[in-house]
Amino acid sequence: IFAMEVVMMEYTITGFMPVILASTIGALVARVVYGGERPFQLSGVELESLFDLPWIVLSALLIGLLAGLFVRVARSGNVMKRLPFPARLVLVGLLVGAVAWWYPQVQGMGYDSLGAILNDAEPLDVLLALAIGKLLLTAITVACGIPVSIIGPILVAGGAVGALCGLLGGWLLPEIAAGPELYAMLGMAAMMGAVLQAPLAALMALLELTHNPGLILPGMLAVVVAGLTSRQLCGCDGFFISVTRHGLHPLQQPLMQALSRVSVPAVMERALVRTPRRVTRAEAKALLDAKPEWVIIERSRDDKPTLALKAAALARWMLEHDENDNIDKDGRLDLLEIPGQRLELAPIHLQATLSEAFDRLNTKHVDALYVEHGHRPGKKRISGIITRDAIERYYRFSDT
Incomplete structure (x- = not known):
């Protein structure tokens, strides 16, 4: 209750269960190691x-x-x-x-x-x-x-x-x-x-x-x-x-309270494919056959930002250009040369809330995040991407 009232500043089912589990395990371990003596022996x-x-x-x-x-x-x-x-x-x-x-x-x-x-x-x-x-x-x-x-x-x-x-x-x-x-x-x-x-x-x-x-x-x-x-x-x-804004702590603000109750997977876009920067036309066509919403462009070095290209932009370019346009000597096209909406991405973990995603978008100065999970060495496991527009659509949504 202390954790939820003082630290998290709200009571939710998703927050209550892990906090209660942690408290129970901590209390059991303390009792096994130190015994169950009461702090203050008072009666009457x-x-x-x-x-x-x-x-x-x-x-x-x-x-x-x-x-x-x-x-x-x-x-x-x-x-x-x-x-x-x-x-x-x-x-x-x-x-x-x-x-x-x-x-x-x-x-x-x-x-x-x-x-x-x-x-x-x-x-x-x-x-x-x-x-x-x-x-x-x-x-x-x-x-x-x-x-x-x-x-x-x-x-x-x-x-x-x-x-x-x-x-x-x-x-x-x-x-x-x-x-x-x-x-x-x-x-x-x-x-x-x-x-x-x-x-x-x-x-x-x-x-x-x-x-x-x-x-x-x-x-x-x-x-x-x-x-x-x-x-x-x-x-x-x-x-x-x-830390207050307009007289309220961030977790007391209605918007941040609403966003803190929802996890990233609830609104992330899962229709995506991953590809290197340079691909052949056949590889590009195979990417589009999966009917993705976004094409994640992976870079050659970790210090270069991961980018997301709208799949519709790649499909439009494929329809409007013949097989020799923008093809380099290795027979590959450069996805960074294709005109269209491209977003610079920063990572966020799968268990994050929308409020954490919103803060990360602002601190990293990007318009989208890729959601990663697992810890496979040498390769990120990307479950989806979440854009600033997706978060805004969520809190502006009304069933009326």
């Missing part, structure tokens, strides 16, 4: 009273604001990247070292600290350091262009913020408020959902890390409130959505 933690719900909403509102702050700071890279990379490394090292001098818990991924938070074993000052310090240190590190994981740190920071809210709620309403462990779990999910804008992935993480289905109801409330706060009040979209 549940929502004891509906009076907790208003405080959960307020806590999620705070977490959403902190998530928006994290995304804003992490994306302030234009300011940080004015410094040389070694200077940024030194700056981050000094900041982390300064905070870690008093609070070493801010270092590393922090899952040990998260376990302590969920078991109510961290003092108040450590919770503050994890909630604010670890969140900002991670954001500054990302802004400096230093590769770092964010999933672990935001889970730890969210758990710390939730625990703080739970402690405050216990002080205000000691008779009815739930324990800080409940709020720590909800804060963990709410921070993940708000930063990534992935509510389902956050709820699944909450369920899988705690194995407590009783947390789904308050978890849904916390995740939704935090996500809406980050998006609507702070103006932050998902953390991994960085």
Whole structure:
């Protein structure tokens, strides 16, 4: 669900099956090698009273604001990247070292600290350091262009913020408020959902890390409130959505969404023949006997582009010229000398989607792609070609 909601940004049957298969195999291998121990051994933690719900909403509102702050700071890279990379490394090292001098818990991924938070074993000052310090240190590190994981740190920071809210709620309403462990779990999910804008992935993480289905109801409330706060009040979209056009990530654009659901074989033209550049008239006639749409002209060297000639152009030339026209001394005609539509081709694999084909057409600055499959050494296996016109006809098609 994380892969589909955050990476692929859509749910499709064709995408769901391989992702689920990969997840299942990964989980099985991990369980065989490392065992099936749960990440956090918790029991008996549940929502004891509906009076907790208003405080959960307020806590999620705070977490959403902190998530928006994290995304804003992490994306302030234009300011940080004015410094040389070694200077940024030194700056981050000094900041982390300064905070870690008093609070070493801010270092590393922090899952040990998260376990302590969920078991109510961290003092108040450590919770503050994890909630604010670890969140900002991670954001500054990302802004400096230093590769770092964010999933672990935001889970730890969210758990710390939730625990703080739970402690405050216990002080205000000691008779009815739930324990800080409940709020720590909800804060963990709410921070993940708000930063990534992935509510389902956050709820699944909450369920899988705690194995407590009783947390789904308050978890849904916390995740939704935090996500809406980050998006609507702070103006932050998902953390991994960085390249936008007209305010949308490429996979959020309706056209690219439609093209990403269809594979190349659905619209490629399969009626083609392959031939060297120079052929005899008899060979040319044999090519046309197969009734192709395109003639793929293979070149003598790999550095020369593969070309596609409209078969109709070759047939027209054969009708209009006698046997001696444009024939060289070896009795062959040059297909590059025949007037007609010729397209320069770039390769694309058979499993590609139309959105990938569209991007490749633009990046390679060509008007068509040849679809290859298999890995036979020394010779490409070409299944068909896909033109820019074919893609445009697909998304302009209407059954009305």
